[in-house]
Amino acid sequence: MPDARTSLAHWGAFRADVADGEITSVSPFPGDTDPSPLLGNLPGSLRHSSRIATPAVRRGWLRDGPGPSSARGADEFVAVDWGELTELLAGELRRVVDTYGNEAIYGGSYGWASAGRFHHAQSQVHRFLKLLGGYTFSRHSYSLGATGVIMPRVVGTHDDLFKRSTEWNVIVEHTDLLVCFGGVNLKNTGINHGGTTGHPAREALHRFRANGGRIVSISPLRSDVDGDCEWLPAVPGTDVAIMLALAYVLATANLADRAFLDTYCTGYEQFEKYLLGTEDGVPKSPQWATQICGIDATVLTELATRMAAQRTIITVSWSLQRVRHGEQAPWMGLTLAAMLGQIGLPGGGFGHGYGSMNEPGLPPLRHRLPSLPQGLNPVRTFIPVAAVSDMLLHPGETFTYNGRTLTYPDIRCVYWAGGNPFHHHQNLPRLRRALGRVDTVVVHEPYWTPMARHADIVVPSTTAFERDDFSGSRNDPLLVAMPALAQPYAQCRDDYTTFAGLAERLGFGAQFTQGRTARQWLEHMYEKWSAEIDFAVPDFDQFWADGVLRLPVESGLTLLADFRADPQTHALATPSGKIEIFSDDIAGFEYPDCAGHPRWYEPVEWLGGERAQRFPLHLIANQPATRLHGQLDGGAVSQNAKVQGREPIRMHPSDAAPRGLSGGEVVRVFNDRGSCLAGVVIDEALRPQVVQLSTGAWYDPLDPTDPDSMCVHGNPNVLTDDVGTSSLARGCTGAAVLVQVEKFAGPLPPVRAHQPPVIR
Numbered sequence: 001m002p003d004a005r006t007s008l009a010h011w012g013a014f015r016a017d018v019a020d021g022e023i024t025s026v027s028p029f030p031g032d033t034d035p036s037p038l039l040g041n042l043p044g045s046l047r048h049s050s051r052i053a054t055p056a057v058r059r060g061w062l063r064d065g066p067g068p069s070s071a072r073g074a075d076e077f078v079a080v081d082w083g084e085l086t087e088l089l090a091g092e093l094r095r096v097v098d099t100y101g102n103e104a105i106y107g108g109s110y111g112w113a114s115a116g117r118f119h120h121a122q123s124q125v126h127r128f129l130k131l132l133g134g135y136t137f138s139r140h141s142y143s144l145g146a147t148g149v150i151m152p153r154v155v156g157t158h159d160d161l162f163k164r165s166t167e168w169n170v171i172v173e174h175t176d177l178l179v180c181f182g183g184v185n186l187k188n189t190g191i192n193h194g195g196t197t198g199h200p201a202r203e204a205l206h207r208f209r210a211n212g213g214r215i216v217s218i219s220p221l222r223s224d225v226d227g228d229c230e231w232l233p234a235v236p237g238t239d240v241a242i243m244l245a246l247a248y249v250l251a252t253a254n255l256a257d258r259a260f261l262d263t264y265c266t267g268y269e270q271f272e273k274y275l276l277g278t279e280d281g282v283p284k285s286p287q288w289a290t291q292i293c294g295i296d297a298t299v300l301t302e303l304a305t306r307m308a309a310q311r312t313i314i315t316v317s318w319s320l321q322r323v324r325h326g327e328q329a330p331w332m333g334l335t336l337a338a339m340l341g342q343i344g345l346p347g348g349g350f351g352h353g354y355g356s357m358n359e360p361g362l363p364p365l366r367h368r369l370p371s372l373p374q375g376l377n378p379v380r381t382f383i384p385v386a387a388v389s390d391m392l393l394h395p396g397e398t399f400t401y402n403g404r405t406l407t408y409p410d411i412r413c414v415y416w417a418g419g420n421p422f423h424h425h426q427n428l429p430r431l432r433r434a435l436g437r438v439d440t441v442v443v444h445e446p447y448w449t450p451m452a453r454h455a456d457i458v459v460p461s462t463t464a465f466e467r468d469d470f471s472g473s474r475n476d477p478l479l480v481a482m483p484a485l486a487q488p489y490a491q492c493r494d495d496y497t498t499f500a501g502l503a504e505r506l507g508f509g510a511q512f513t514q515g516r517t518a519r520q521w522l523e524h525m526y527e528k529w530s531a532e533i534d535f536a537v538p539d540f541d542q543f544w545a546d547g548v549l550r551l552p553v554e555s556g557l558t559l560l561a562d563f564r565a566d567p568q569t570h571a572l573a574t575p576s577g578k579i580e581i582f583s584d585d586i587a588g589f590e591y592p593d594c595a596g597h598p599r600w601y602e603p604v605e606w607l608g609g610e611r612a613q614r615f616p617l618h619l620i621a622n623q624p625a626t627r628l629h630g631q632l633d634g635g636a637v638s639q640n641a642k643v644q645g646r647e648p649i650r651m652h653p654s655d656a657a658p659r660g661l662s663g664g665e666v667v668r669v670f671n672d673r674g675s676c677l678a679g680v681v682i683d684e685a686l687r688p689q690v691v692q693l694s695t696g697a698w699y700d701p702l703d704p705t706d707p708d709s710m711c712v713h714g715n716p717n718v719l720t721d722d723v724g725t726s727s728l729a730r731g732c733t734g735a736a737v738l739v740q741v742e743k744f745a746g747p748l749p750p751v752r753a754h755q756p757p758v759i760r
C-alpha cells in the first residue's frame with residue numbers, strides 16, 4: 001500500500017496527518033532541504049468555512065434566465081442538486097452553441113488550479129469544451145505574456161530559457177558575478193507548476209558565495225536577495241535604461257565581444273546606432289541613465305567593467321516583463337549578455353527567472369511526463385490571455401497581436417475552472433463591468449473565491465487532496481503518487497465527474513470518458529507513457545505502491561551551449577538562425593511601442609513621469625510570500641501575516657512619517673482606478689517612494705453592488721492598469737502601479753472575503 005499521507009502541491013511534496021476528513025498537520029517531504037513555508041496553509045483547508053458545499057445558482061439568473069447583469073458579485077445564491085445543475089448547465093451550453101456558435105464560449109479559463117496530471121482543471125475543461133465543438137481560447141500566461149512572444153522571435157524559444165537553463169551547479173562552479181535584475185527571490189522558488197520535491201536554490205546561493213561568487217541585485221527591494229549582495233536600489237521600471245548604460249560602456253570602452261556578435265547575432269550595428277545616439281542624438285551613457293534610474297554613473301561604469309572582466313551571468317526576473325513595454329527587459333538582457341560574449345560558456349550568459357520559479361537552474365527530465373490527451377479545438381479564435389476584459393467589453397473590434405490583426409469575438413458564456421480572475425486580472429472594477437455584459441458565467445471551484453461569487457452557475461469541486469492523482473514537473477526527478485487524503489467535502493465532485501455527467505447529458509459522454517473511471521485514466525495515462533519512453537519503469541500498481549518514481553534527468557546544462565558549439569547544426573529557430581538584436585519582422589510591424597531593437601520607453605506608471613505628481617508612490621504588486629496567489633488565503637501562514645486582517649503594505653519610514661503613519665495601522669491605498677485598505681509594515685529595506693503590496697488577498701468590496709467600491713482587504717488589482725505590454729504581445733502589466741497612501745480614518749469595515757455568500 002502507498003503511504004496514504006504523502007501528496008503534492010505546487011509548493012512541494014509533503015506528508016500529512018489527517019483526521020475526520022481534515023488535514024491536521026503537514027511535514028516536508030524527506031529530502032527537501034528547503035521546504036516551502038506555504039505548507040503551513042494546508043492544515044484546516046479541506047473543511048474551511050470558505051469551501052463550496054453544494055451546487056448553486058445565482059438567484060437573479062435562476063429567476064430571469066441568462067442575460068447581462070450588474071448583480072454579479074452582489075446577488076444571493078440558491079442551492080440546487082446535481083441533477084438540476086446538470087440540466088441547467090447542459091441547457092445553457094446548448095442554447096449558446098445553437099444560437100451563437102461555439103466561438104461565443106470563452107473557455108480560456110486561465111489559472112494555476114492544483115498539481116496533478118489527470119485532475120488538472122484546465123486539462124479537463126479544455127478537453128470537455130473541445131468535444132462540445134470548441135471555444136474561444138487564450139494564449140500565453142499572466143506569468144510570461146511578453147516573454148512568450150518576444151523571446152521566440154529573438155532567440156527562437158521561450159520555454160527552453162527555463163527548461164534548459166544553466167544549472168545551479170554550473171553557476172556555483174563557474175560563475176564569478178551574478179547580476180540579477182529583479183533579484184533572486186527565494187520566496188518565489190518555493191513554487192513550481194505541477195509541484196516539486198526539492199528546493200535547491202537557497203543552498204546553491206550559499207555554495208556560490210562560499211566559492212567566491214558575488215551577487216549584484218538591481219531591485220527596489222533589498223529582500224529580493226536573501227543574505228549578502230551588492231544592492232542597487234534603482235528606480236523601479238528603469239532596468240532597460242540601466243542595461244543600455246552597461247551596454248554603452250562595453251561598446252565605447254572596447255569591451256564588447258565583436259566576434260561573438262558577428263558569429264552568433266544579427267543586427268548589432270542597427271542597435272549600436274541607437275545605443276550611441278548616432279540617430280537620435282542621445283547617447284545611452286551612464287550619465288544619461290543615472291537621471292532615469294537614480295544609480296550613480298560611476299557605479300554603472302564600474303559594474304560594466306567588472307562584468308566584462310569576469311565570468312558573468314545576467315539574470316532577468318519575470319516581474320520585469322509584467323509591465324508596460326515588458327518585451328524590452330528580457331530582450332535587452334539577452335543583448336547585453338551577447339555583448340559580453342559569454343552566452344553558452346559555463347556559468348556565463350543569460351538567465352530568465354532565477355528566483356521567479358523553482359524551475360530555472362534545475363536539470364530537466366530526459367523524457368516527457370504522462371499526460372491527458374487533449375484533442376483539437378475546432379474554434380481558432382483566441383485572445384492573448386490578459387485581454388479578457390477588452391474582449392468582453394469590445395466585441396467585434398480589432399486589435400493587434402504579434403504581427404496580426406485579430407477581432408474580439410462576441411462572448412455569451414464565460415466558463416472558468418481552476419483559476420481566479422479576481423486574483424489575476426488587472427483593474428477589477430473594469431473586470432466586474434466586463435463580466436456583467438455576458439449571458440452566463442460558470443465557475444468550478446472548491447472555494448467561494450470572488451470569482452465564484454461573480455458566477456451564475458457555481459460548481460463545487462474537490463481539492464487535489466480529495467481524489468487519487470499523480471504529478472511531476474519537467475525539472476523535478478520524481479513522479480509522485482497523490483492518493484486521496486480525505487473524502488470529498490460535502491457535495492463536492494471532481495471536475496472530471498462533473499464534465500462526464502455534462503458530456504453524457506449533451507450526447508458525447510462516451511467520447512469524453514472513453515469508458516474509463518478516473519482511476520482507470522490514471523492507469524491508462526501511466527501505461528501509455530511507459531510504453532513510449534525508452535527506459536523501464538514499474539507497472540502502475542507498483543508505482544502506486546512505491547509512491548514515487550525516480551526519472552532520469554539531463555545534468556550540467558548551460559543555456560545555449562550547443563548553439564555556441566555549433567551554430568549551424570544548432571541554429572536558433574529565428575529567421576536568421578541567430579540571436580536577433582535587430583528583428584526585421586518586428587520592425588516591419590511598425591508598432592509605436594515595440595521597435596526592431598530593444599530600447600528604452602518611458603512608461604506611464606513610474607516615478608519619473610507626470611502621473612507621479614498625483615500618485616507619488618510606486619507600488620510593487622509582487623507574488624505573495626505567504627501563499628500561492630489567492631490560494632488558501634484563509635490558511636494560517638497567510639492569515640498570520642495580515643495586519644488587522646488586511647494585507648500588509650511595506651513602506652519606507654521616510655514615506656510613512658510625512659503621512660503620520662506607524663506600523664500596524666490601516667491605510668487607504670488609492671489612485672484614479674480604485675482603492676483598497678492595507679495594513680502598514682515599516683521597512684527600511686526598500687527604496688523610498690516604493691511601497692510593496694503583494695497580490696492574493698481575496699477581493700472584498702465594501703459595497704458589493706458597486707464595481708468601484710473600495711476593497712477592504714488589500715487586493716492591489718483594484719489599482720493596476722488593464723493595459724497590454726505593447727501592440728506586440730499584449731501581456732499582463734500587473735507588476736506595478738502608481739498610488740497614493742493615506743491614513744484610514746473611518747470605522748474599520750470587517751473583512752468578509754472568506755465567508756460564503758447568502759445561499760438559500
Ligand SMILES: Nc1nc2c(c(=O)[nH]1)N[C@H]1C(S)=C(S)[C@@H](COP(=O)(O)OP(=O)(O)OC[C@H]3O[C@@H](n4cnc5c(=O)[nH]c(N)nc54)[C@H](O)[C@@H]3O)O[C@H]1N2
Nearest residue numbers: 111112113114142143418419420424444621629630631734
Ligand atoms: N497585480 C498583479 N496581478 C497578477 C500578478 C502580478 O504579479 N501582479 N501575477 C500574475 C500571475 S504571474 C499569475 S500566474 C496569476 C495567477 O492567477 P490564478 O492562477 O488565477 O490564481 P490562483 O489563486 O492560483 O487560482 C487558482 C484557483 O484554482 C482553484 N482550484 C484549485 N484546485 C482546483 C480544482 O481541482 N478544480 C477547480 N475547478 N479549481 C481548483 C483554487 O481554489 C484557486 O481559486 O496572477 C497574475 N496576477
Ligand SMILES: Nc1nc2c(c(=O)[nH]1)N[C@H]1C(S)=C(S)[C@@H](COP(=O)(O)OP(=O)(O)OC[C@H]3O[C@@H](n4cnc5c(=O)[nH]c(N)nc54)[C@H](O)[C@@H]3O)O[C@H]1N2
Nearest residue numbers: 143182188191218219236237317318319356622623628629
Ligand atoms: N511564494 C510565492 N511564490 C511564487 C508565486 C506566489 O504566488 N507565491 N507565484 C509564482 C508565479 S505564478 C510566478 S509567474 C512567479 C513570478 O515571478 P516574478 O515575476 O519574478 O515575481 P515577483 O514576486 O512578482 O517579482 C520579483 C521581484 O521583482 C522586483 N521588481 C518589481 N519591479 C521591478 C523593477 O521594475 N525592477 C527591478 N529590478 N525589480 C523589480 C520586486 O522587488 C519583486 O519582489 O512567482 C512564482 N512564485
Ligand SMILES: [Mo]
Nearest residue numbers: 141142143144
Ligand atoms: Mo505566474
